[in-house]
Amino acid sequence: MINLIKAIAATAFLAIGITVNADEHDGAMGKDIVDTAIGADDFNTLVTAVQAADLVETLKGEGPFTVFAPTDEAFAAIPESDLEALLADKDQLTAVLTYHVVSGKVMAEDVVGLDSATTVQGSDVSIEVVDGNVMIDGATVVTTDIEASNGVIHVIDGVLMP
Structure with a gap:
């Protein structure tokens, strides 16, 4: 029964057209x-935040990592003063960014079978x-x-707050 639910959920991913193949991303597998x-x-905002939190080398590391990556539009939904304060507070920014990362490479077909992830x-x-x-939250x-060479990215439409 659980495998059937996973299969249905995986099919739902495909049916709504949100699965993207790596070859559609200009050879992303060679890039971290x-x-x-x-x-x-x-x-752009996510990359700026990762740089401000000094997490670039970590996310360029061996991994593997699964990143739930908010778009620029997701960050734009945060009031500008709150976003500026977050970018200025390295400890809080690090906590928020690392809340978007799961250890291991968790592909979509596996994500749909979970009810949470650490x-x-x-x-x-x-x-x-x-x-x-x-x-996701x-x-x-x-x-x-x-x-990517060291993991996988799933794009999300919101910024997750721990």
Whole structure:
């Protein structure tokens, strides 16, 4: 029964068209997570935040990592003064960013079978499938399985707060 539920959920991912193959990302497999995010051009705020938190070398490391990556639009939903304060507070910024990272390479077909995942920050994010959409702590996964040399990125439409 559980395998059937996983199969249905995986099919839902495919049916709503959010699975992206690595070859659609200009050979992303040769690039690490940071370089893949830089090349995607929709993660400018995330890249700036990773740099401000001194996490570039960590996310360029061996991994593997799974990153739930908020888009620039997701960061734009945060009031500007709050975002500026977050970017200025390295400890809080590190906590927020590491809350978006899970150790290991967790592909979409595996994510849909989970109800939570422990982040590098130490807390768990909740995972649920609602009306065919995968939700991570209330943020919708909009693109999955962007593979990098040291892990995978799943794009989300919100910024997760621990």
